[in-house]
Amino acid sequence: MELDPLVLSRMQFAFVVSFHAIFPVFTIGLASYIALLHGLFFKTNNPAWDRLALFWTKVFAVVFGMGVVSGIVMSFQFGTNWSNFSQAASNFLGPVLSYEVVTAFFLEAAFLGVLLFGRGKVPQGVHLFAAIMVAIGTFISSFWILSANSWMHTPAGVELIDYRFHVVSWTEAIFNPSFPYRFAHMAMASFLTGGFVVAGVSAWFLLRGRDPEANRRALSMCLWLLLFLAPAQAVVGDFHGLNTLEHQPAKVAAMEGHWETSGNVPLLLFAIPDQEAQTNRFEIGIPNLASLILTHSTDGVIQGLNEFAPEEQPPVWIVFWAFRVMVGIGLLMIATALIGLLLRRKGKFHQHTGFLKTLVYMIPMPFVAVLAGWIVTESGRAPWLVYGMMAHAEGVTPSLTGPMALFTLVGYVLVYAVVFYAGIYYLTRVVRNGMLPNEERETAGDNFRRPMRPLSATETPFDDDVDPVRN
Amino acid sequence: MEMFDLTIIWAGIIGFGLMMYVLMDGFDLGLGILYPFAPDEDARDVMMNSVAPVWDGNETWLVLAGAGLLGAFPLVYSVFLPALYIGVFLMLAGLIFRGVAFEFRFKSRRNRRWWNRAFCWGSGVAAFAQGAVVGAYIQGFHVENFAFAGGAFDWLTPFSVLTGFGLMAGYALLGATWLILKSEGHIQEWAYRITPLLLALVLGVFGIISIWTPFVNPVVWERWFGHLQLIWVFPALALLSAFMVYRSVKRRDEGIPFVATIGIYVFTYLGLIVSKWPIIVPPNYTLWDAASAPESQLFLLIGVLFVIPIILTYTAWTYWVFRGKVRVGEGYH
Numbered sequence: 001m002e003l004d005p006l007v008l009s010r011m012q013f014a015f016v017v018s019f020h021a022i023f024p025v026f027t028i029g030l031a032s033y034i035a036l037l038h039g040l041f042f043k044t045n046n047p048a049w050d051r052l053a054l055f056w057t058k059v060f061a062v063v064f065g066m067g068v069v070s071g072i073v074m075s076f077q078f079g080t081n082w083s084n085f086s087q088a089a090s091n092f093l094g095p096v097l098s099y100e101v102v103t104a105f106f107l108e109a110a111f112l113g114v115l116l117f118g119r120g121k122v123p124q125g126v127h128l129f130a131a132i133m134v135a136i137g138t139f140i141s142s143f144w145i146l147s148a149n150s151w152m153h154t155p156a157g158v159e160l161i162d163y164r165f166h167v168v169s170w171t172e173a174i175f176n177p178s179f180p181y182r183f184a185h186m187a188m189a190s191f192l193t194g195g196f197v198v199a200g201v202s203a204w205f206l207l208r209g210r211d212p213e214a215n216r217r218a219l220s221m222c223l224w225l226l227l228f229l230a231p232a233q234a235v236v237g238d239f240h241g242l243n244t245l246e247h248q249p250a251k252v253a254a255m256e257g258h259w260e261t262s263g264n265v266p267l268l269l270f271a272i273p274d275q276e277a278q279t280n281r282f283e284i285g286i287p288n289l290a291s292l293i294l295t296h297s298t299d300g301v302i303q304g305l306n307e308f309a310p311e312e313q314p315p316v317w318i319v320f321w322a323f324r325v326m327v328g329i330g331l332l333m334i335a336t337a338l339i340g341l342l343l344r345r346k347g348k349f350h351q352h353t354g355f356l357k358t359l360v361y362m363i364p365m366p367f368v369a370v371l372a373g374w375i376v377t378e379s380g381r382a383p384w385l386v387y388g389m390m391a392h393a394e395g396v397t398p399s400l401t402g403p404m405a406l407f408t409l410v411g412y413v414l415v416y417a418v419v420f421y422a423g424i425y426y427l428t429r430v431v432r433n434g435m436l437p438n439e440e441r442e443t444a445g446d447n448f449r450r451p452m453r454p455l456s457a458t459e460t461p462f463d464d465d466v467d468p469v470r471n
Numbered sequence: 472m473e474m475f476d477l478t479i480i481w482a483g484i485i486g487f488g489l490m491m492y493v494l495m496d497g498f499d500l501g502l503g504i505l506y507p508f509a510p511d512e513d514a515r516d517v518m519m520n521s522v523a524p525v526w527d528g529n530e531t532w533l534v535l536a537g538a539g540l541l542g543a544f545p546l547v548y549s550v551f552l553p554a555l556y557i558g559v560f561l562m563l564a565g566l567i568f569r570g571v572a573f574e575f576r577f578k579s580r581r582n583r584r585w586w587n588r589a590f591c592w593g594s595g596v597a598a599f600a601q602g603a604v605v606g607a608y609i610q611g612f613h614v615e616n617f618a619f620a621g622g623a624f625d626w627l628t629p630f631s632v633l634t635g636f637g638l639m640a641g642y643a644l645l646g647a648t649w650l651i652l653k654s655e656g657h658i659q660e661w662a663y664r665i666t667p668l669l670l671a672l673v674l675g676v677f678g679i680i681s682i683w684t685p686f687v688n689p690v691v692w693e694r695w696f697g698h699l700q701l702i703w704v705f706p707a708l709a710l711l712s713a714f715m716v717y718r719s720v721k722r723r724d725e726g727i728p729f730v731a732t733i734g735i736y737v738f739t740y741l742g743l744i745v746s747k748w749p750i751i752v753p754p755n756y757t758l759w760d761a762a763s764a765p766e767s768q769l770f771l772l773i774g775v776l777f778v779i780p781i782i783l784t785y786t787a788w789t790y791w792v793f794r795g796k797v798r799v800g801e802g803y804h
Contacts, residue, residue, distance in 0.1 A: 065574065072534060072563065072567070073563055075537055075538060076552060079548045079553070079559075080552045080556050083548075083549035083618060083619065086545060086549045087546065087548075087549040090545030090548070090767070091545075094543070094545055094763055095767050097538060098771050099771070101534055102538075102774045102777075102778045105778055106778050106781060109781050109785035397553040398620065399553050399622070399623075400553060400556065401623060407557065407560075408556070411560055412560075415564045419568070419571050422575060426575065461578050
């Protein structure tokens with residue numbers, strides 16, 4: 001078998017970026033939640049909010065740490081595997097990605113330490129301020145990353161001269177056409193992710209009768225949030241889709257499994273796209289619905305994949321099914337939030353065992369939806385790296401060989417497997433140890449507590465043997 | 472904009488960032504390299520505790536320099552990283568394992584020896600890879616049409632292996648003198664004992680590299696044996712610093728060995744820069760060839776000039792908070 005460095009590089013990028021993305025998508029939502037908890041405690045002085053804030057800050061610390069570690073790898077990927085692209089796009093991407101680094105450092109240097117270790121050491125108002133600044137900082141970071149990514153989908157404000165992009169207008173390049181939609185869609189996805197994780201963990205605590213007062217409040221708050229966010233995300237997603245239809249029609253055609261340009265396009269629920277035959281082998285759909293959604297008219301004409309040469313089409317099978325996974329989970333989220341409302345009217349959303357268990361099982365769902373969404377948009381851009389201007393094959397490192405790319409792909413999979421197994425394992429221990437009265441909590445011992453480090457904000461031991469220094 | 476050459480300003484910023492990285496991450500990678508040779512587990516606790524509050528701040532400079540390169544000197548970024556593909560992977564894997572070991576070793580008893588191994592191997596591999604990068608830079612790269620055109624292992628030559636081990640020895644020396652500063656009793660005594668050995672090793676390797684480099688690279692030959700006599704001041708000062716390390720260890724000074732080791736690094740670094748200036752992607756491309764568009768450099772400069780003072784303040788504050796000796800069985804509070 002021929003090892004293609006291009007395919008392997010794309011697989012490697014997809015792997016490392018997916019592994020990285022699950023951490024920030026959670027911390028962005030969680031940071032705002034922690035700021036809200038601090039605000040509620042500041043306003044009401046109810047210690048339940050403080051207990052929740054303390055617990056979720058510990059979780060935040062671990063996830064943030066893992067996000068930073070996996071992010072370092074990302075910053076080298078552009079150079080190692082996509083050097084022609086880095087060289088060509090550096091005038092725009094260099095400063096924009098660097099601004100993300102600058103923001104992250106500013107955030108970490110100035111406010112993260114106060115948030116993680118300032119409890120009881122700084123006035124309550126200052127602590128609240130730090131929490132708000134960390135939340136804002138996570139948004140500024142994602143602002144830069146999503147601007148860079150959106151620019152690759154809808155490049156603007158640049159001129160391509162001799163295989164090099166030159167920035168003509170920074171405003172047009174940064175606020176490129178798909179950026180506002182992508183940013184809104186992603187911000188809401190972060191809130192939904194944070195909301196479902198907090199709801200699921202609160203449900204888990206409630207099932208075990210742990211700190212019911214605080215966790216009932218947390219769950220109630222989350223369910224209200226999800227009730228508004230989950231349907232709103234569907235609306236924002238629709239706007240994002242319309243924007244994509246305008247700028248990247250091939251991607252939308254692949255999402256819909258729509259091969260021939262026509263009106264009265266059905267919304268396919270199930271299909272087996274066959275790229276070689278340029279048709280679907282089997283399909284079940286709702287008549288006219290895709291036309292209605294995309295053109296707001298039942299006989300609206302939608303461009304089909306037949307208008308793009310086969311080598312300029314994205315991989316339809318992946319885009320089609322990833323899109324259905326994302327939307328399916330989105331509908332599941334809306335349903336969950338509605339059931340929560342029904343149970344609330346009966347006054348037992350926090351006691352219904354079946355519902356609480358469902359919430360626990362929902363924890364991984366938003367992560368799957370986010371990754372599926374990214375697969376839709378990134379695979380849907382293929383074969384373009386910068387849409388309409390630079391193909392994947394033009395951006396890859398010319399000196400890269402198949403065996404080299406395979407070596408690092410396997411290497412990153414192994415490194416991440418070890419590191420993230422340890423990380424997730426530790427995170428579950430932090431949660432299992434959470435919201436307990438002080439005397440029942442395991443600790444790794446005061447002697448080994450060191451401030452200033454994200455993970456030092458937790459005192460849960462890594463393995464079962466309790467520290468002999470203390471015993 | 473005519474008044475300032477942004478390229479020179481950026482060269483200064485990135486040069487400064489890399490120097491900060493080498494010095495600061497150098498001593499904590501060095502402690503990782505010395506880790507398996509430590510006299511006992513108490514010494515390992517102290518070694519790790521002495522850098523635990525600062526190591527990730529130290530690594531900040533690497534990320535800042537890397538991001539700055541993409542923004543200001545994209546050619547460096549897009550030639551060095553493909554040319555050093557395997558080495559970059561090894562360095563990142565090493566840094567990741569080392570970082571995770573820092574976090575979990577203290578929270579772990581049963582699995583502690585595994586985290587010890589991750590710490591030591593991670594540090595060693597990362598240090599070797601960084602040293603090999605320096606060697607590869609001195610050798611130069613096969614570049615065609617603004618892209619690396621060589622093979623996967625072009626960088627791995629006897630020369631770059633030597634610079635890899637050289638930097639490992641150099642980091643170990645920084646680590647040992649840092650430990651002199653931060654420890655006491657039998658641990659400090661051990662650090663005093665190994666420092667002259669490491670110093671001899673470093674001087675030996677640096678000596679070989681200094682003699683070898685002009686033969687590897689004709690430009691360097693011309694620079695050192697041509698008309699520019701003044702540059703001999705750098706190796707002279709580096710040697711003087713080495714002598715200071717030796718003398719201060721003999722006299723059992725606590726702070727001077729570390730400061731003098733920094734001197735060795737700074738003067739060697741400056742010597743390397745003047746050997747190559749203004750070539751940044753050897754053998755052919757200068758800083759100006761490698762630069763991004765002036766408006767891009769300016770746009771990024773604003774943010775970086777804002778954040779560097781903050782990072783420096785934060786760094787200084789952290790080191791101030793954690794000043795003083797680290798004792799056995801006692802972490803920071």
